[in-house]
Amino acid sequence: MMEKSEGTLSPFVYWAQTDSVATLKVDLKSVKDPHLRIKEETVEFSANGVGAQGLKRYSFALHLSAAIDPDKCSLKVTDRQVDLTLCKTKKAWWPRLTAKPQKPAWLKIDFDKWKSEEDFDEDETRDIRRDFPEIYDKLQKEELGYKRESAKKIYLAIYNLLQFIGFSYVLIVMYIRHYKSGAESMEGTYEAVGPAMKFIQLMQFLEVLHPMFGYTKGSALTPFLQVTGRAIILFVMIEAEPRMQTKPVVFYLFLVWSMIEVVRYPYYITQLFNMENSILTWLRYTIWVPLYPLGFLCEGVVIIR
Structure with a gap:
């Protein structure tokens, strides 16, 4: 896995999932020169862009909790953010994104994306909070320290x-x-x-x-x-x-x-x-x-x- 050198900045990354894909939203604007390296259980990304520390070079590396299919994963760069779609090799709900329970401070949960699967072109829109309340509440409590109510x-x-x-x-x-x-x-x-x-x-x-x-x-x-x-x-x-x-x-x-x-x-x-x-x-x-x-x-x- 890519090792971060001292002083390397990491952007805020927001993740969500369905039973078949995990999505990463990288909070970088005006992205230039993006580099992405995906293996079965690792994701490495770096790019120049405007993040929390201004216009600089940002990078991050993740060791995932389960395997993905690198050939089916995709990258989409817009003026406001970078979107990564990671296709799981087996349909299943991950208890967390990273292999280790301790997640980095810059990794957050994209609660808005968890509300529905309409962004994944499925025939039926599902309410993930309703269908999988225990997983959603557990992740939410870990992220915020409390359960956020609607x-x-x-x-x-x-x-x-x-x-x-x-x-x-x-x-x-x-x-x-x-x-x-x-x-x-x-x-x-x-x-x-x-x-x-x-x-x-x-x-x-x-x-x-x-x-x-x-x-x-x-x-x-x-x-x-x-x-x-x-x-x-x-x-x-x-x-x-x-x-x-x-x-x-x-x-x-x-x-x-x-x-x-x-x-x-x-x-x-x-x-x-x-x-x-x-x-x-x-x-x-x-x-x-x-x-x-x-x-x-x-x-x-x-x-x-």
Whole structure:
């Protein structure tokens, strides 16, 4: 393998892979006089170009973790970078690019390239992060020191957390009021927590948009019917009728809604991050059995009155 002399500069190299090829993106601009030497388990490259240290001669050498076919490998030089495509002799996912676990500091993972295989002219585009999550997460953690989450997942986690906080607030305020004043507190339930309930109820309309934009699985029809039904009860039957706002049924209705949601939203958060909580899972699929009929009963009372 090519030995680097003292003072030789190495460019940043970003790598990705499919089961059949590994790709190297060399971060050099305005490349001149490139030299590439490929053997079954080694890659050596040098060129003049503009890298992290300016316009200089850069080079690197890699001892690969598995064999490649030198005759099928290719080099593409553009004004912005150099792309190397290394064809594996056997279809397999490499646990790492280099033979040794210790990788050089200038070698990085090209996470953008890992997202799909569309650049490799395959008939079907695949999501590598979805198909091989363990390999992807392991490499990502080694590279960054932590697991980087997608913007969608972060958004959904924040949304579910805020909704959990909102319904928890409603429950806590209702509990404190009932603890201090007993049944007399029911009359002022809507005045005390109505604004908060209206806000988090309006926020739930985002759950109709989530499946439409691919943030969650399933149809948008189910959340639309559920959220719209609650909105009609809250804004048409209660908000628009001041006499209904002081009825005890509002207390029980808000209690049922909140108890359902303070379990549902934390459960969704655990599912986002592939975490298992047996108690939360049991509550998620059990608590609705008594609460949903009670909720329908309360909603029916509101409609009839």
